[in-house]
Amino acid sequence: MLLPLWVSAQAVPVQAVGAGALDVSPALAVLEDVDGSLTLPEVLAADRAGRMVPRAGASQGLSLGFTRSAFWLRLEVRNPGAAVAHQLLEVSNARISHVSFFVPDDAGRYTETRTGGDLPFATRAVAHRHLVFPLQVAPQATQVVYLRVQSTIGLIVPVQLWARPDLDEHTHTDYMLHAWYYGMATAMLVFNLMLWVALRDRIYGYYVVFVGATALMLASKAGLASQYFWPGALVWSNFSYYTAASVGAAAFCLFTRRMLDTATVLPRVHRALQALAAVHLLAPLVYWFAITPVARYATLLFLLTVLAVTAVGAWCAFLRMRSGYYFLGAFGMLAVGSLVTTARSFGWLPTNAFTVNGFQLGSNLEMLLLAFALADRFNQMRREKHMAQRELVSTQQQLVETLRASEQELAQRVEERTRQLQVANERLEALSMVDGLTGIANRRHFDQVLHKEWTRLERAGQPLALVMLDVDWFKRYNDHFGHQAGDECLRAVAQAISGVSRASDLVARYGGEEFVIIAPGTDGPQALQMAQRACDAVRALGMPHPLAYEAVVTVSCGVAVTVPGPDDSLENLLGQADDALYEAKAQGRNRVVLAEPLGG
Missing domain, CATH: 3.30.70.270 (Reverse transcriptase/Diguanylate cyclase domain)
Structure with missing residues (x-):
């Protein structure tokens, strides 16, 4: 639960932290560092000069868009009580490349804790999928802390203040929800993998790749991949996110071609989807060398892919294709979730539980509906197979009768043809031993x-x-x-x-x-x-x-x-x-x- 702080750029009282998180984004004063060269003393001087100001509409997180600038954030926390207040400051976006937390000691000197999505997990002050920093505020005192954030991708900075018991309880529930999602994704993946092996139908393979890549992308987005899969890796968090997204989008396009039979229904769209899949498969090469300048365009490409495939599904549904109804419903959910998440990345929508997890919620519904779609497709194929078998039996009976009637004639023709082939083979054998130019042996x-x-x-x-x-x-x-x-x-x-x-x-x-x-x-x-x-x-x-x-x-x-x-x-x-x-x-x-x- 997030408790909004409606008064901007003021000291946050620690007693405001109750059963949940306190959104302190409106209380953050912001200074943009265009070339990323400012030091803490320079920032302190700028703060004293009144150059750090709050951002309008910062409730539920700062949406700073795609930028190469670094941003300095100042937060004042006041403790009016008689005991030391032990708080936790959470930056709930694990994909921010670099985050530095500056907190003063008793002598007023600032110490720095440096971490972020592009740094090893061991740099985290608290072992958590998000970036969490411990904060102690002396009784009857005000603590001024600074955050420096910079990222290679869209910069969204949601900041909350927690009491440790509240964060522990929230983390437990949060991880259970993630476990539910990834458990369902794993079940869908394993089940369809078995179908792929058994039926040798590529559509199940595409679905397996799509589900696996989507799960990996969301794990990277949530910070779980950095915590459990590659805790020691550098600059891997965002690269893995975009790579998994591209592979998933490619499988998404290929799945669409197979599911909706676009080769028959929409031949041009069939080729366009193949080209779009190829672009997504080549995209990780670009990410590796230039993820920062292309991140914005990659996000737009993902959005375009979702909209395009959803449009194809809508057209097939308009053509009264049974698979089109399931497809439109499934990927319509995914499209809505993608739109919400993308709009949040560009700062067009506020940061909240729905916009943060929009794609994940859409993905959940999409998996369920596609499972029904694949099951229906399997049943439809089985019905068509039974019908084809009945037709085949009837055709075979007619063929047997025809064969019996012409058996003698065919036997004579075969015998005659065999003699001709023997003669031809003898001639070919002789010719194969002679050099074509000179007429002597070859x-x-x-x-x-x-x-x-x-x-x-x-x-x-x-x-x-x-x-x-x-x-x-x-x-x-x-x-x-x-x-x-x-x-x-x-x-x-x-x-x-x-x-x-x-x-x-x-x-x-x-x-x-x-x-x-x-x-x-x-x-x-x-x-x-x-x-x-x-x-x-x-x-x-x-x-x-x-x-x-x-x-x-x-x-x-x-x-x-x-x-x-x-x-x-x-x-x-x-x-x-x-x-x-x-x-x-x-x-x-x-x-x-x-x-x-x-x-x-």
Whole structure:
């Protein structure tokens, strides 16, 4: 209970504190420190000069709006009694970034207690979710205390004076109410999380994120997050508040799209809500670097989001959508609470129990109504599912009859189609083994045959020869004559190599301008002769190549021969042939080089 003090800028008598809190906001004298540089002695001098004056309409708290200025507040507390008065001064806004409390000692020297939402919880003079300072007033004396407040967000400073027993009782009741709210939020979150896991419907996931983010936002706003979640964190209170609000707003937009089926009903609004959700998800990056200048606009963005989504719900209700009625009722409550809280942040409404907790009250009602909405949606989906199942059974019966009537015809068609596919597959298999440009075997066919011959010759104990050929200076040829001429060159080389190979050999295009010959049962001298025949055959084509040393197209050959065994490998054979090919190029091209035998 708040007992208003109607006389401004006067000493507050301690005996005025009874069963509840005494709102001392009207008794506060205020001095604005625009650049935040004033010291206490300078403030005392300004006070003596009469520059500290009360603010009009300060009942239930000072609403100073979004400002970077620091404000100094003076409060006089008078004790006309015969005993020391032990009081507690409460600043009931846990999100004020910095609050300094100056109280004089017996010698008249002021001591400072510095705390605030951006400082660790351990700096609190009293372990409380709000900023509470102990105050002792000697008998028959007047105590003058000063507060310095500064914040990165909207600056609202509600100040009350309590007797300790009254504050303890109020705190107990207050925490019970918060426990009720967060208990209900947790129940809604867990229940819908289970539905999300069971049904795999994203709408329940969006609702879970929305409820969780909203609860975290309100916990940050109430000071509970700083007290219980991150008591040692710096500058986290306001950042967590705006971050949770943005994540909740994003989930809010995505939930709306799913709940109201805007993709079907309002396609443009559907895309707009998705864009708005993306803005909210990116907003925390801005908060981290510039929360002070954007806090005002963030608050307006939240308000715009609530109004926009409520308008969408109203339109769907106008279209007589069942989900629109629930949605409008639920988020209408949230919209009213948001409007009240936002108006209080800008100083448009006074600070009282309703305006302070407007969003929380709206959130409570919204959770309950949305729970009914989701339950109704689930029942509606179940009814639609049953109807669809009945239709499906009927359709299946008709389909069975149709299938029975045409079973024989379909079987014949399938058999015919199977034969056609077999023929096509055989053709494709053959085509897949041939290089499309040269008409000889491709790399895939080469790999298969090489592996097969290696295994066969290993059992037989016979040699396997591999010849690698590369067209000399082909890039120059291609650049000079063009790609079409280059293709014709490769085709001619492939035919020349094939013409000097045995029927048991395999000539393949290895890649680019490289060719290979697999010669099973061929020893070193035989393989060398075969490679030389291929080299001579290509040179004999006489294809002009003005950029080559021979002035005609030639090839270089690398030959490797081995008897496959457990100590050898295909990779070694390929490597030997490749090394021999590079040696042939190094020796001047248009020649054949035989690699050293494997293991030799």
